[in-house]
Amino acid sequence: MNVIDTKNWYARVNQMPSTVGPTFTASGTVIVSSSAVHASLIMPPMQDKSLGLRLELVLEEQGIGLTALTEKSVSFSVPGYAHTTHVQIFYRGQELARIDKVEVVS
Numbered sequence: 664m665n666v667i668d669t670k671n672w673y674a675r676v677n678q679m680p681s682t683v684g685p686t687f688t689a690s691g692t693v694i695v696s697s698s699a700v701h702a703s704l705i706m707p708p709m710q711d712k713s714l715g716l717r718l719e720l721v722l723e724e725q726g727i728g729l730t731a732l733t734e735k736s737v738s739f740s741v742p743g744y745a746h747t748t749h750v751q752i753f754y755r756g757q758e759l760a761r762i763d764k765v766e767v768v769s
Contacts, residue, residue: 666720666754667732668694674750674762678769685745689718690738691752691760699728704739704752716747720754 672691693702701723710717718739750762 665696666693666722666759667696669752669759670694672750672752672760672762674747674765676745676747676765676767678745678767683742686740686742687716687744687747688738688740689716689750689752689762690736693720693722693735693737695722695733695735697724697728697730698733699724699726700733700735701725702735702737704737706739706741714746714748716744716750718750718752720752720759722754 670692672689674687674689677686677688689704695702703721703723704718705721707717707719720737747765749765751758752760752762
């Protein structure tokens with residue numbers, strides 16, 4: 664399973680009043696080589712000490728699928744992280760994308 668390409672990455676902090684407080688969300692599109700691949704983003708326990716956030720792309724083969732270029736939407740959401748300045752997306756130790764503009768909705 665390999666990532667062929669990625670696109671449409673964005674990050675947003677929703678600071679609208681709610682019971683859980685601010686919420687951070689990052690999402691994008693990953694292009695993979697099979698329709699049976701499930702893609703997700705996780706936050707590894709090891710983070711740097713900056714205001715940036717590191718996310719890992721995880722690909723899992725689920726069943727049998729077509730061998731064809733397939734776009735998979737991925738997203739990650741977590742309460743807090745209202746002061747995040749940038750996001751780095753990694754896959755197998757290599758940076759796939761970097762989001763330098765984090766939109767703030769208030």
